[in-house]
Amino acid sequence: MLKNTGFCDRYIIMKNWQKEYSKSIRNIDEIPSHLVDKDISSLKRVSEKYPFFSNRYYLNLVSNHPELKPVIIPDERELEDNTGLEDPLGEEIDSPVPGIVHRYPDRVLFLTHNICPIHCRYCTRKRILGKNVNFGKNTWDRGIKYIESHKEIFDVLISGGDPLLLNNSEILYLLEKLKNIEHVGLVRIGTRVPAAFPERINSELINTLKQFIPLYMNIHFVHPLEITEEVKTACLRLSGAGIILGAQIVLLKGINDNVETLKILLRELLKIGVKPYALFHPDNTRGTAHFRLSIDKGISIVHKLRGFISGMAVPNYMVDLYRGGGKVEICYNYIKSKDGDTYEIENYEGKHFEYR
Ligand code: SF4
Incomplete structure (x- = not known):
């Protein structure tokens, strides 16, 4: 114990x-x-x-x-919970070769393995966590070949599991291969490590990653209590090495579904050099019903943030549709009426203005 x-x-x-x-x-x-x-x-x-x-x-x-x-x-x-789906986003339907999800025209998700710093109970990939899923160099090579042969792919998001739990030589291998593909203009790493296992962000890793800048990293956070001194140090080391940091946050009932908690989290992220990028509505994953809230509540929370805190701190509120429908930004509708080219628009305080 x-x-x-x-x-x-x-x-x-x-x-x-x-x-x-x-x-x-x-x-x-x-x-x-x-x-x-x-x-x-x-x-x-x-x-x-x-x-x-x-x-x-x-x-x-x-x-x-x-x-x-x-x-x-x-x-x-x-x-x-029997209401959720094993694979709510239909990743397996959109997977042309193992480890690759190709849903949008110019970007792919590159799954490296299924090992994580923690098992988040609300994980979309709950179906494979802790299971023996066969990722590995052969699977990566097939994925790299797929990307090489699809010239429309501009953006590769490396995720998992958590790619930063690969060893440095594996990370080097993947980044070298992907960065050398001429039509790939953007490589992103999706990770929970800097927020949940900051001791991984050591000098050797920084030296590996900084060879590949510009390199983008989306870090998964859910609560301001995750921003400890160690996490702050880890994020500042990454941004100091030239890596561009964004945060993706999952909106979760009972964890962060209130304006005050999110406000603190969003501001603290900016203070450690991480731009809040996306606020995800929880996916309809089997076994996670107790984390779900209504979209109306999510809209209302974001509505109470926008205008009240720096625009830099407000992420896009996104819903990932079932079975491969993809991500859609959900917004409060500030346009209240339209007459010809004259709009009636509400501001963040609820006051209405005419705009031509
Ligand atoms: S770190 Fe990411 S992939 Fe791993 S369990 Fe958490 S949400 Fe899922």
Whole structure:
């Protein structure tokens, strides 16, 4: 059992991240007892279907801040949800070769493996987390060939699992191959690592990544409590190396579905050099119904942010449609009426103005 030592003590960024990662917790019995307020056997049943996993840094953060508990601690409601879909985004339908999802005209998702710094309970790819999914160099090479032979592909998003948990030589291999494809103009890394396992952002990784700038990185955050000194250091090291950082946030019932929490998160992100890029409505993934909120509530939250905090801090609110429909931005409608070329437009305070 991990001792609850009041882990507010500074966590030291370790150079040997593999050693630290190898100490990650998979066993429900090792979760601090104050985070398990229900019958432990029911959590074990949940974890058999949807494995529990956390590195020690994040588990200690949750141990200190139980507000973050729903992010990683199994919940028996996961087994009760039959409404969601195993593959809500239809990634398998849009996969021309293993590991590649090609849905939009000029961009592909490149899945590298299914290993993560933590298992987020609301994950869209819950179906493959902790399962033995066959990614590897042969699969990557097939994906690279696919991209080489499709000249319309401009933008490659490397994701997973988490690509920053590959070792440096693997990251180097992938980035070299992708950056050398002439028609690929944009390579992005989608990652949870800087927010959930900051000790991975060491000098060797920075030296590997900075060879490939311009390089974009979208970091997944869900709560301001995730922005610790270690995370701040990790993000500043990445941006200091020239990597362009954005944040993608999942809007989650019971974690961040209120204006105040999001306001703090969005502002704190800007302070550490991370531009809030997307706020995702939770996907309709099986086992995650307890995280879902209505789109109306999401619109109302964003409406109460826009205009009230810096425009730089407000992300696009996106819904990813079922079965490959793709991402759509959902907005409050500020246009209240139109008469010829005259519009009646509402401002952020709810006042109406005529605009020709
Ligand atoms: S890090 Fe990303 S892919 Fe991994 S469990 Fe969390 S949401 Fe899913």
